[in-house]
Amino acid sequence: MLSGKPNHHGRSSSSSPWLFRSRRLTPLSVALYAIFLFAFSIIMFVFNTGRILDDDADPVPFFRRGSAIIEEEFLPTTDQASLKGSDSAAVDRLWDPPASRGLRPCLNPTSKYKAAAEVLDRYLTVRSNGGLNQMRTGIADMVAVARIMNATLVIPQLDKRSFWQDSSTFPDIFDELHFITSLKDDVKIVKELPKDLQAIPHARKHFTSWSSLGYYEEMAHIWNDFQVVHAPKSDSRLANNDLPLDVQRLRCRALYEALRFSPPIESFGKKLVERLRSRGEKYIALHLRYEKDMLSFTGCTYGLTKVESEELRIMRENTNHWKVKKINSSEQRMEGLCPLTPGEVGIFLEALGYPSSTVIYIAAGEIYGGESHLQELRSRFPNIVSKEALATEEELRPFAAHATQTAALDYIISVESDVFVPSHSGNMARVVEGHRRFLGHRKTINPDRKGLVELFDKLENGEVNEDSLPELVQQMHGNRQGGPRKRKGAASGIKGRARFKTEESFYQNPYPECICRSK
Numbered sequence: 001m002l003s004g005k006p007n008h009h010g011r012s013s014s015s016s017p018w019l020f021r022s023r024r025l026t027p028l029s030v031a032l033y034a035i036f037l038f039a040f041s042i043i044m045f046v047f048n049t050g051r052i053l054d055d056d057a058d059p060v061p062f063f064r065r066g067s068a069i070i071e072e073e074f075l076p077t078t079d080q081a082s083l084k085g086s087d088s089a090a091v092d093r094l095w096d097p098p099a100s101r102g103l104r105p106c107l108n109p110t111s112k113y114k115a116a117a118e119v120l121d122r123y124l125t126v127r128s129n130g131g132l133n134q135m136r137t138g139i140a141d142m143v144a145v146a147r148i149m150n151a152t153l154v155i156p157q158l159d160k161r162s163f164w165q166d167s168s169t170f171p172d173i174f175d176e177l178h179f180i181t182s183l184k185d186d187v188k189i190v191k192e193l194p195k196d197l198q199a200i201p202h203a204r205k206h207f208t209s210w211s212s213l214g215y216y217e218e219m220a221h222i223w224n225d226f227q228v229v230h231a232p233k234s235d236s237r238l239a240n241n242d243l244p245l246d247v248q249r250l251r252c253r254a255l256y257e258a259l260r261f262s263p264p265i266e267s268f269g270k271k272l273v274e275r276l277r278s279r280g281e282k283y284i285a286l287h288l289r290y291e292k293d294m295l296s297f298t299g300c301t302y303g304l305t306k307v308e309s310e311e312l313r314i315m316r317e318n319t320n321h322w323k324v325k326k327i328n329s330s331e332q333r334m335e336g337l338c339p340l341t342p343g344e345v346g347i348f349l350e351a352l353g354y355p356s357s358t359v360i361y362i363a364a365g366e367i368y369g370g371e372s373h374l375q376e377l378r379s380r381f382p383n384i385v386s387k388e389a390l391a392t393e394e395e396l397r398p399f400a401a402h403a404t405q406t407a408a409l410d411y412i413i414s415v416e417s418d419v420f421v422p423s424h425s426g427n428m429a430r431v432v433e434g435h436r437r438f439l440g441h442r443k444t445i446n447p448d449r450k451g452l453v454e455l456f457d458k459l460e461n462g463e464v465n466e467d468s469l470p471e472l473v474q475q476m477h478g479n480r481q482g483g484p485r486k487r488k489g490a491a492s493g494i495k496g497r498a499r500f501k502t503e504e505s506f507y508q509n510p511y512p513e514c515i516c517r518s519k
């Protein structure tokens with residue numbers, strides 16, 4: 001899986017001065033320059049392809065990539081030297097956010113944007129599927145879909161059948177009134193389908209995933225036959241890329257502004273953040289996706305006992321909608337497809353240089369095996385903090401039976417943290433990373449799981465010396481700190497609809513559409 005992007009950057013930034021000069025030269029020398037440039041591009045291409053085989057890894061080292069982007073889009077800045085850093089600055093850099101270069105959120109529609117039309121006879125009803133973050137991004141997409149199709153959106157139903165078995169309704173999780181009023185110029189939203197329309201026939205429509213503007217414009221013919229369209233799924237119904245700026249900005253307004261959590265969740269989340277901060281220290285929010293469902297689904301049993309592995313295998317066997325049943329755990333791990341174990345996270349954070357006193361908030365549900373596995377992390381970082389340690393049982397009781405509501409608390413604490421570290425990729429990791437980029441490129445350290453696992457194994461075999469681990473780990477993550485860069489497109493060489501899957505998610509990195517350079 002190759003990405004052509006870095007070569008494009010390499011070419012455009014290096015070629016322009018030469019082309020400029022060549023205007024005053026003879027045709028022969030122009031031709032020679034062209035040949036030279038072409039050869040240079042090929043060399044750069046071959047040079048870069050070696051590093052970009054891992055789809056999770058950023059293709060070019062951070063500093064080069066950073067400066068390429070800056071040269072392309074912004075004026076050069078003077079702090080390149082400080083980026084390269086000296087050892088003395090290393091401790092500060094642990095908490096420093098990446099340089100965000102005057103970038104700020106931008107959400108306003110363009111001057112062409114018109115207020116929502118009053119449509120009284122076309123209703124879009126939606127059942128959101130998945131966990132909290134899959135539902136949130138899905139709802140943001142459906143806001144845009146309702147706008148494109150000129151429909152009135154009915155407040156979405158939330159998923160009650162997913163793994164999490166949560167009975168929460170929309171107003172339990174979100175501030176419903178705020179959602180309706182803050183989007184009033186974009187889309188008309190109502191709490192319920194009008195009574196007289198509830199009994200008439202509805203069109204049930206599984207919209208194709210990652211669809212374009214044209215797809216939904218064409219879909220609008222459905223209003224000739226129906227007044228109500230029901231979408232039984234909301235996740236990834238809209239393409240990541242190639243949509244009008246106003247559609248993309250609307251998605252951001254919906255996700256970052258309109259979908260505010262309900263007042264009890266919002267205020268309790270803030271209270272927990274205050275309590276974490278009241279210890280007078282900065283904190284890492286660790287999305288430790290070491291939960292039973294994830295381990296069973298991915299087939300990752302590294303470091304688990306035989307009994308635990310067997311329990312996970314049986315769970316996978318019995319979960320009908322998980323299609324892959326036979327999984328080789330070691331192969332899975334070598335590919336970087338396993339969540340880091342609590343022990344691996346401990347080694348990782350220590351190698352990055354975080355002192356053992358660092359406060360680490362565990363943003364996750366129940367850790368598989370509980371304290372028996374958490375201990376692998378606690379032995380290096382004793383100050384790990386859970387919700388249970390921050391709040392009383394009584395305070396937690398209203399949320400405890402609702403996985404979606406506790407996930408919302410984790411979301412708030414993660415977005416507000418000084419450093420966010422996800423141990424695995426997934427909806428929560430992606431959406432929190434994107435939100436942090438949006439809010440000013442807050443630091444998100446994305447572990448290179450494939451690279452780390454290889455390194456850890458070498459360490460165990462004695463092929464790598466423990467003393468060299470910090471440098472190796474830090475080098476590996478120099479360009480994985482959540483700094484500004486454009487959203488990555490599809491992996492090249494992949495044709496058709498499959499390429500949508502390889503694109504970076506819009507909500508993981510809403511740059512450039514919703515992040516702009518300030519005037």
Ligand SMILES: *[C@@H]1O[C@H](CO)[C@@H](O)[C@H](O)[C@H]1NC(C)=O
Pocket residue numbers: 117148149150216217218220
């Ligand atoms: C939506 O309404 C606007 C204004 O009435 C119209 O220009 C546009 O074509 C409509 N779009 C669709 C998909 O029907």
Ligand SMILES: *[C@@H]1O[C@H](CO)[C@@H](O)[C@H](O)[C@H]1NC(C)=O
Pocket residue numbers: 328329330331
């Ligand atoms: C799993 O894969 C590894 C590496 O490819 C191999 O050595 C091992 O035998 C496989 N295990 C099983 C149970 O197939």
